[in-house]
Amino acid sequence: MWKRGRHMPPFLLLSSEIYDPLRFSVVSLRKGGTIMEWMLLPLKRYADFSGRSRRKEYWMFVLGVFIAAIVLSIIEGIVGLSGMVGGVYGPLTTLFLLGILVPSIAVQVRRFHDQDKSGWFVLLALIPFLGGLAVLVFMCLEGTRGPNRFGPDPKGGANPEVFA
Structure with a gap:
């Protein structure tokens, strides 16, 4: 009946998805967290x-x-x-x-x-x-690229443990 990514009712969404009413579909936010x-x-x-x-x-x-x-x-x-x-x-x-x-x-x-x-x-x-x-x-302002004296760049690569 309902296919993921197509005409999904908002109450059946995963935590990493958002319903886009303009497209009548589900958009995934998993790139870097919800x-x-x-x-x-x-x-x-x-x-x-x-x-x-x-x-x-x-x-x-x-x-x-x-x-x-x-x-x-x-x-x-x-x-x-x-x-x-x-x-x-x-x-x-x-x-x-x-x-x-x-x-x-x-x-x-x-x-x-x-x-x-x-x-x-x-x-x-x-x-x-x-x-x-x-x-x-x-x-x-944007942060410094690469590591600095306070630690590694938070944008540098996907860190799966950020949201754990």
């Missing part, structure tokens, strides 16, 4: 401040945090908990953001390591106005 695996990878490396991280790992994590914060804010708005903490955030969003603080700093340090820069560059974000902009620019 979107969700990239979003959760910094949580698996929770307090690992050594090594290197790709741009994809960083930006997928940022996207996941952004989506989760929006969903929590909507839930808090429906339940009536929004604005309870400092007049801005609800308790669920506050707990989530506090819980995600260490992995956020760790993945940012690993991004700086990927560019062969010290992890202390994270402190640039403490400079009002321009510091956050400088960190944003650094997070967009």
Whole structure:
């Protein structure tokens, strides 16, 4: 009845596939992991401040945090908990953001390591106005090719143990 790769209903997809409604077919994401695996990878490396991280790992994590914060804010708005903490955030969003603080700093340090820069560059974000902009620019820059003093190139070849 249903053939893999052709007209597959979304609820029967594997974790490494995504349904493409424009083509009415399934597209495999297995080349380097699924979107969700990239979003959760910094949580698996929770307090690992050594090594290197790709741009994809960083930006997928940022996207996941952004989506989760929006969903929590909507839930808090429906339940009536929004604005309870400092007049801005609800308790669920506050707990989530506090819980995600260490992995956020760790993945940012690993991004700086990927560019062969010290992890202390994270402190640039403490400079009002321009510091956050400088960190944003650094997070967009490509890492150094090949190994550097912080480890091997995360893009260099397929590493099947990244998502294990």
